[in-house]
Amino acid sequence: MPVASDRLYLDHAATTPVLPAVKAAMIEGLDRWSNPSSPHSDGRAARAALEDARRRIAVALGWAGQVIFTSGASEAIAIGLTRAKANRTLTSLIEHDAVLRVTPTAERLEVDGDGLVRHSRLRRNDEDGTILALQHVNNETGVIQPLEQMDRAGIILFADCAQSAGKLPLPDADMIAISAHKFGGPPGIGALLIKDLALIHPSGGQEQGYRAGTENLPAILAMAAALEMRPDWLTAAAQLRQKLDVAIESAGGKIVARDAPRIPSIASYRMPGVSARAQLIQFDLAGISVSAGSACSSGSLKTSHVLKAMGWGETQAAEVIRVSFGPTTSEADIDRFIAAWTQMAARTR
Numbered sequence: 001m002p003v004a005s006d007r008l009y010l011d012h013a014a015t016t017p018v019l020p021a022v023k024a025a026m027i028e029g030l031d032r033w034s035n036p037s038s039p040h041s042d043g044r045a046a047r048a049a050l051e052d053a054r055r056r057i058a059v060a061l062g063w064a065g066q067v068i069f070t071s072g073a074s075e076a077i078a079i080g081l082t083r084a085k086a087n088r089t090l091t092s093l094i095e096h097d098a099v100l101r102v103t104p105t106a107e108r109l110e111v112d113g114d115g116l117v118r119h120s121r122l123r124r125n126d127e128d129g130t131i132l133a134l135q136h137v138n139n140e141t142g143v144i145q146p147l148e149q150m151d152r153a154g155i156i157l158f159a160d161c162a163q164s165a166g167k168l169p170l171p172d173a174d175m176i177a178i179s180a181h182k183f184g185g186p187p188g189i190g191a192l193l194i195k196d197l198a199l200i201h202p203s204g205g206q207e208q209g210y211r212a213g214t215e216n217l218p219a220i221l222a223m224a225a226a227l228e229m230r231p232d233w234l235t236a237a238a239q240l241r242q243k244l245d246v247a248i249e250s251a252g253g254k255i256v257a258r259d260a261p262r263i264p265s266i267a268s269y270r271m272p273g274v275s276a277r278a279q280l281i282q283f284d285l286a287g288i289s290v291s292a293g294s295a296c297s298s299g300s301l302k303t304s305h306v307l308k309a310m311g312w313g314e315t316q317a318a319e320v321i322r323v324s325f326g327p328t329t330s331e332a333d334i335d336r337f338i339a340a341w342t343q344m345a346a347r348t349r
Contacts, residue, residue, distance in 0.1 A: 008288045008333055013139055013163060013266050013324035018222075019184040025225035026186055029218030036215050037206060050217055053224040057191065060227035061170055061178075065195040068207045069215055073162040074098040076177035076192035077133075079211060080158050083200040084175075086129035092117045093309035094140075096160060099133050100305075106133075113311050114260035115143040119150055131156040136171055137163040140306045140322055141257045142266030147171040156199060162190075164263065166230050174199060180219070184327070185226035189219035233327040238264035240325060240334045247338040251345045256307070256320060265325045271341070273348045276321050283321075286340045291322050 009017070018026075029049075034042035036050045054067050070076045077098045081089065089106040091099055094115060110118050115138060132152060136159050137144050147159060148171060159173035166183030170176060176193040180186060194200065197210065205212025241264050245255055248269050256268035271279060276292035283290050292304075307317035323337065 006287055008336055010323045010325065010329070010333070010337060011289045011291050012326035012329075013142075013182070013322065014291055015181045015187060016184050016326050017328075018181075018186055019226060019229065021229055022185055022222045022226045026218045026222035029221040032217055032221075036217060046217055050215055050220060053217075053220045056224040057227055058193075060224070060230075061165065061193070063170060063176075063193050065193060066197055066208075068192040068194060068210050069220055070190050070192055070211060071188055071216075072181070072190035073160065073177040073179035074190075075211075076179075076190050077158075077160060078102050079192050079203075080175045080177065080194070080200060081131065081133055083203070084131045084156060084158070085199060085201065086131040086156055088130040090130060090132045090155075092134055094138060094306040095133065095135055096139055096162070099135075099160060103133065111309050115141050115257045115306070115310050116260060117145060129156070130154070131158055133158040133160065135160040135163070137161075137168070137263045137266070138306065139163050139266070140304060141260075141268050141310075142262040142264075142324075143257045144168070144261040144263055146261070147173065163266065166227055167234060167263065167265065180223035180226060183226055183230060185223040186219050189216055189223050191223075231327050234264050237325045237329065240264075240329060240331060241267055243331070244323070244334050244338065248341065251338075251342045253341070253345065257310070266322065267324070268320050268322045269341075270316060270320045271345055271348070272316075272319060274344065275318055279319075279321050279344065282344055283340060288337060288340055290337075291324075292320065 032046050032049055034046040036043060036047040058067050070079065081102050089103050090109060091103050091106045092109040092111055094111050112118060117134060132155050134145050134147060136147060157173040158175045159171050161170060161176050162179045162182050165178035174195050178193065179190040197208065202209040203212055206215060244267065248255060252272065254270040280290065280292055303314050304317050307320060
């Protein structure tokens, strides 16, 4: 069932609408129904299209290494972190659940009140090897982690770029996870970008033996199309977010990580005295789609581990919602959200 045209969608960090040209590329891919691993002429044609898409994706991202197709960022994270040739894993306390789930014994780096990782425990281990897994952009707060400023000599850097790929330049990392549905592509397709395949253990199967399963050619072609046509909209988004920040503070709200570097497309706000659950219900009734925390955990509306690690109390953290923009978000959209927010806050006062 299509979303009603009068609804306002401000949950692009969860998933973005598939762009029309991307849909066309996916339909074209459905006509290429052969298995890319088949040796016959049809299979070879599908393989040629697959490898061309792999090249186009690398070019669009400015990536000189290998591209291993996966079902999304979560699988790319699992492959990179569970098969890395390293015996020591470092992550932070604010990573996505997809990272925390596959690194249960990892050392967790603390963060400051702005959500920036403290680097005091970054140390080299020549004997065991160390892999450091960090988000480039936090999915709840939008905070940009300054990965380029870290002294990580001798450390394998794994960057979770689910929220930044297709929007910001990729960081200089050894492995990177991306997901197409975060930048206008279809769900169910992503990639592990890796500088050197020797960094991980192979598993057998397709993708040069590093990811088993028939490649999803239609979705891969659609992901390539999405990356090639991505519009430059973050400058406009920064102006919209600035307007929203000012309005939220004027209405008595609090900006999460206000003074940290944040991607313009994601912001989190606290409405004192109103739970995130109540806010989501009221915004939804007003025809506005936002979220609380990450999409992977908002179904249960559990207290954000990200905000907890940043020093927020449980009551305060439970009053935070996330607003995220896309290429089509307009000033009129922001005005509508501001009106709904200020009315809700006024009723509380």
